[in-house]
Amino acid sequence: MLVKKHLLKNFSSYEFEFIIVNDNGNFLEIILNRPDKKNALNSKMINELALCTDYANSNDKIRAVVYKSNGDTFCSGLDLKELSKSKIFLADVFNKLHKPKITFLNGNVYAGGVLLVSCSNYVICTSKIKMTLPEVKRGLFPFQVMDSLFRIMSEKKVLDWCIRGYELNASECRDLNLVQEICSEEEFEDKLKSIIEEISLGSPNAIKNALKVFEEIYINDQIIKKLNNALDYLKNSDDVIEGVKAFKEKRIPKWN
Numbered sequence: 001m002l003v004k005k006h007l008l009k010n011f012s013s014y015e016f017e018f019i020i021v022n023d024n025g026n027f028l029e030i031i032l033n034r035p036d037k038k039n040a041l042n043s044k045m046i047n048e049l050a051l052c053t054d055y056a057n058s059n060d061k062i063r064a065v066v067y068k069s070n071g072d073t074f075c076s077g078l079d080l081k082e083l084s085k086s087k088i089f090l091a092d093v094f095n096k097l098h099k100p101k102i103t104f105l106n107g108n109v110y111a112g113g114v115l116l117v118s119c120s121n122y123v124i125c126t127s128k129i130k131m132t133l134p135e136v137k138r139g140l141f142p143f144q145v146m147d148s149l150f151r152i153m154s155e156k157k158v159l160d161w162c163i164r165g166y167e168l169n170a171s172e173c174r175d176l177n178l179v180q181e182i183c184s185e186e187e188f189e190d191k192l193k194s195i196i197e198e199i200s201l202g203s204p205n206a207i208k209n210a211l212k213v214f215e216e217i218y219i220n221d222q223i224i225k226k227l228n229n230a231l232d233y234l235k236n237s238d239d240v241i242e243g244v245k246a247f248k249e250k251r252i253p254k255w256n
Contacts, residue, residue, distance in 0.1 A: 035071025077111025
């Protein structure tokens, strides 16, 4: 469990600040709702997402968790103004969710936002979306994202993307197994209905246990911890100070 147990008892009355949560009976809908900050993930937002993970895992009626967003950006990654160490690893929020994860992208994805995408079981996007890993240009490195990408892409391609931080369009994302389908935003709800119906035909107990076993076999908590420690080390470096400053000033960083 990622959060304190007593929070689950009051889930239906919990007042979320940065996400919108809709319990639709057979699936939980989570909408990232910090559009003025391009849905950047701060500690409170991560804690809210973690609470949803625990709730979905504990509620047998929920067959899937659906992620959407408000605003023109799906998620811009970790909030650069809040680089303090979080008590909850972002990777755990999605890796330890033992229900099918469905993500709908109608906005661009940056940095840590790619982690949510790569941990999802189904990703559907519009033809206009782009994904970028800009961490190295901020003095950081996408360690946890890299780990999740290793499970869906070749190691060489992952390292190349992480090191150079270039932009991928929707078609390239599909070719690299980051997304499964490209469609118009108007088709999202029909696609969701179809996927939920197909998931509901399967045994909920079998699916839940399969995803749990997948996590136990293919996701190493010690590796996640080591990667997070490596990220914390970089957060305290002079390069991060320069990288974040250059980003705010919209200029190329001047590395030492």
